[in-house]
Amino acid sequence: MDTRQLILDTAVKIFSDHCDKALWDAAEQGEFAHALWQQVAENGFHLLGTDASGTDAADLFAFLKVCGRYAVPLPMAEVLLANVWLTQAGKTASALDSIGIASATGAVQVPWGRRATQVLAVSPDSHGIALLQLPAEIATGQNIAGEPVDSLTAAESGEMLQVTDSPYAQMALARVNLMAGGLQTALDLGLQFAQERSQFGRSISKFQAIQHSLAVVAAEVAAAQRAADAGVDALGSDRFVEEVAAAKARVGEAVGIVAEQVHQVHGAMGFTYEHRLHHFTRRLWSWRDDWGNEFYWQTKLGASLAGLGADQVWNYIATRA
Known part of the structure; x- marks a missing residue:
């Protein structure tokens, strides 16, 4: 069995055990899935795609497809890609539940932004990423699925990071x-x-x-x-x-x-x-x-x-x- 299949099989087992209507309903009430986060962290899923993990970007995106299959009520895409970009820029990978990614166009909307201690702002026309200075003003909100998506207003942008691909x-x-x-x-x-x-x-x-x-x-x-x-x-x-x-x-x-x-x-x-x-x-x-x-x-x-x-x-x- 290759590494990717082992990762995906493990993810399927974890998500099938945890992701059910009770968990999705709780997420809509603003409850963070701590037990599921712990399983994700213990299995190193938050580092997929980084050089240190021995996996590549294809493994990362295959994992996200499994997340979609189980409607995982966590900001997995944001955590995984943020850690890839941080390590590409020579930074330390973030703690699992403290990173957010936002579009730099218009209002800064961050999934589970209320938990973020770092936010990376991404522009559609640049390979640069701005590391926003926190704390910021936070207005809590939800997307159409009822998942927390918060509007953050930072006082200023911090360091600019350069990454490969858009x-x-x-x-x-x-x-x-x-x-x-x-x-x-x-x-x-x-x-x-x-x-x-x-x-x-x-x-x-x-x-x-x-x-x-x-x-x-x-x-x-x-x-x-x-x-x-x-x-x-x-x-x-x-x-x-x-x-x-x-x-x-x-x-x-x-x-x-x-x-x-x-x-x-x-x-x-x-x-x-x-x-x-x-x-x-x-x-x-x-x-x-x-x-x-x-x-x-x-x-x-x-x-x-x-x-x-x-x-x-x-x-x-x-x-x-």
Whole structure:
């Protein structure tokens, strides 16, 4: 068994033991999952992707896909990438629960910002990251999934760190992999419900309309998985930002289609607070908008193509296939 598979198998066991409706509901009430954090720390997951861990960026993003599958109610992407960037800049990796990452555009929104002792501000058009000076004014808030996302106002920016690859695109790719994992679970829940639910004396999975909906969902999930993998494969290359742009846009589109179809399969049951489906679909909707929605990345990708001229567009597409 290779190292990555061992990491993923361990993550699956931990998350399947801890991530349930009670944990998700508690997170919406602002309760931090301390027991789960402890398991993450003891297994060294917060250092994935750093040189000292013996793992690489591909391992990190594969792990985030598992986090998406289990709707882990913790800022895993922020912690993992922050520690990668800190170590790339010659800094010490942060304690597990004290780091945050925010977009430098507009208000500084930080998942679980109330717990952060360090915040890295990322600009969409730079490889530089500003280490914000804390403490800062904090206005607590939530995203559409009910997870704490706080607005921080720092008095000033501190040291600038330089990292490889676009940090903004890396955060977008993190959301892509979280979505890819969450989409797989949405499909699984739809299949399970269709097989278990009976109507007119037979399983609803036997109805052609339901089969069609689930086939559409399966196709979108497969496309999302491939888009996520393409983004990871482009790490370190000159096409990285373009691949992430395509992946974030494509997977964002898949989220809209999958959420609609899976909720239709579940009917009214899937919209009740007691059902767990919404814990995945609401996170998917939140991740879809984080770090650039489809419009943002499609515009960015279109601008790069427009500058080539009509005669070069096909060559551009063919050489990146």
